[in-house]
């Protein structure tokens with residue numbers, strides 16, 4: 001039976017996979033989620049042992065896509081997406097301790113885990129748009145990595161114009177150049193005077209402005225888009241299988257900001273993968289760790305840290321977790337999100353909090369602790385962590401259980417954050433050769449205030465899909 005997708009806020013039409021992918025945010029402001037979870041038995045999972053990444057991806061993703069894209073096309077798209085990765089295993093596992101493993105998600109074109117989903121999403125969207133003869137305008141918000149990955153994946157595509165909002169002065173120089181040195185005519189980098197939360201709020205306001213949304217055929221590539229989260233489920237399966245699943249339970253620590261990556265781990269668990277703890281690792285922007293501790297989701301000002309991609313207070317996919325942890329209670333989600341918008345905080349209902357605590361643990365790592373972790377891991381094993389992954393390792397070591405393997409998701413290559421890594425370890429990681437000359441290329445971007453009307457006008461002026 002085909003899965004359809006419903007809004008976490010309960011007031012938008014249910015959609016099939018392709019429509020949900022093109023829609024991005026639901027029209028009631030909610031996030032699309034599958035109405036039911038595909039289910040994999042222990043035998044189904046055992047059957048995947050030893051298979052290549054692309055075959056496991058095909059098996060995990062097929063039930064979400066259903067028959068809307070035929071099997072041969074989906075296989076081809078998956079193969080092409082992961083042929084862009086520089087490691088044969090696509091997302092290899094490296095052992096760094098007796099029961100500690102690093103899942104390297106940074107072997108794609110822009111050196112961050114975002115490539116895993118973005119390479120697939122761009123090809124899926126292009127296929128669907130070509131078969132419908134349609135064009136879209138993609139607007140994305142980034143704290144540094146989503147933007148570069150989206151620009152790389154969608155550059156020069158005929159059917160999409162891409163506008164990326166990044167917080168001016170708050171991304172690393174490598175991240176900035178990955179966004180501002182594309183010469184593609186369909187790419188528009190916009191430096192916004194604000195932080196990532198401002199960029200993401202502007203993006204959601206654009207989706208909620210239905211006149212604008214319809215005028216430009218707005219679509220999204222943030223983890224707002226279900227297909228982004230879906231693609232990230234695969235590496236929970238591949239890594240757990242390497243460590244003995246389904247006959248062994250595996251825990252995961254995930255450097256977390258917008259909650260998309262760790263929500264993919266929760267999805268894998270709901271689908272039958274034996275996942276133990278899902279550990280949320282945050283930097284000084286520790287809203288999620290505070291929420292799990294206190295039951296109050298309460299925003300504060302964003303602090304600029306050495307792991308800038310996680311400098312986030314309004315964690316978009318927490319809404320998806322609230323939906324499932326509340327027993328699929330769209331009213332509770334809607335009320336919570338309205339309260340958050342009005343007052344900057346909301347109390348998590350006691351049963352919902354208990355359900356969250358049953359699956360998740362959380363802790364934060366300060367900048368000093370993160371730097372010390374980079375230094376210590378380098379000294380002990382020669383392995384060089386980026387600051388986001390180091391946040392994960394720090395927290396994983398505090399919360400690991402002796403008998404359960406702990407996989408830490410390595411979300412970025414250290415070369416994206418050379419200054420922080422150099423200051424912590426004394427080693428300056430070089431960019432790989434395919435990015436040679438990146439830092440010398442000429443930049444093109446437009447600076448705009450954090451003003452909805454001005455940004456919408458800019459998009460309308462430059463979007464080919466504007467009617």
Ligand SMILES: Cc1ncc(COP(=O)(O)O)c(C=O)c1O
Pocket residue numbers: 112113143144145146223255256257258259260261262309310388389411412
């Ligand atoms: C390098 C890096 N690590 C971790 C994160 C946090 O991931 P998520 O937003 O899915 O929680 C991000 C941004 O999303 C990132 O770019």
Ligand SMILES: N[C@@H](CCOP(=O)(O)O)C(=O)O
Pocket residue numbers: 141142143144145146147221222223224257258260309310316
């Ligand atoms: N850290 C992200 C923030 C956006 O996250 P997304 O998963 O919702 O796209 C980034 O690097 O831009």
